[in-house]
Amino acid sequence: MERALALALDHRTHPNPRVGAVIIDRDGRVLAEGAHTGPGNHHAEIEALARLEGDLPPGSTMVVTLEPCNHHGRTPPCAEALIAARLDRVVVGALDPDPRVAGAGIARLEAHGIEVESGVLADAVEGADPAYFYHRRKGRPLVTLKTASTLDGQTAARDGTSQWITSPEARVDAHRLRAGADCVVIGAGTLRADDPQLTVRGDNDTGDQPVGVVVAGDRPLPSEARLWLRPDTLVLSTRRVVVPAENVVVSADSVGRPDPAAVLFALGERGYLAVLVEGGARLAASFWAAGLVDVGVSYLGAKLAGGAGTTVFDGPWNTLGDAVSVAVTDVKQVGPDVRITWTVENPPSQE
16 A cells, blocks of 8 residues: 555646555565556556556455546546456555545445455545545635744735745745645735746756646736746636736625635636645735635744734734634744644634
């Protein structure tokens, strides 16, 4: 199962799950292995079967990270292929939360006399592809909010300067975050102020880049930006805007800005399940107020601003009772800085 999981991790497959499969004989020798490499391509089980040399010997087992599918999509059901291959046993990591599967794949295998064992390293399998599992259970992409601030909570000075609050080591670590995302989302203000590329660079660059996404309000966007040089850049706005990038119109919130839920729906429709929100303060506040932040990664630079510039969230904090409890899941020193990873226990009320 560990080998199957390693195979799965080598590929970006959203909106499909990451899946790896290994076929072994009755003595545990590896006969073939495969992984799902992307939408429209063979599923891991089919890929492993295709790589077999010769006939499948009696007593063979397939070890697969995710429950085999039992429905027709772009490809035929994997459960049918496993039955036709006359496997004796299938070992499954995690059950598939997709309503089209959800136990039906295992039930079909068992109905045809195949022994099935499930739940092997299930937590590790889900942890390797959390956005897929979240999307299938909740119906929307998983949102991670990444922030970088001084120890006293400032993300930029009053004159707009913010480069660099954190160290080179922390910035390298942040590129690792980007590498795990399907898209990186910023507001128009960040586009104007920083002209970011939103790419993964350095040792974290695997060649498979997340999509750059700009959420825009009513102000005109710059005619020149490094993001416009990327062919996959997406601009989400409440009305059609003239930009050298794909523009998608979404519904507005109560104050006329792009509604965060509509933004997530548009991204999910395009198969982006792991959404990384990077800035700025107004965009972060809109996702937070809508209860649409699931995970946070806060980089605290080893600096003290000693005054008020720009904070992580735009808007007032009126009373302590408005604060939301989070669960701190990891604290790590990165160079001179600190990285805190947290999850939201109870999102802000939508009342």
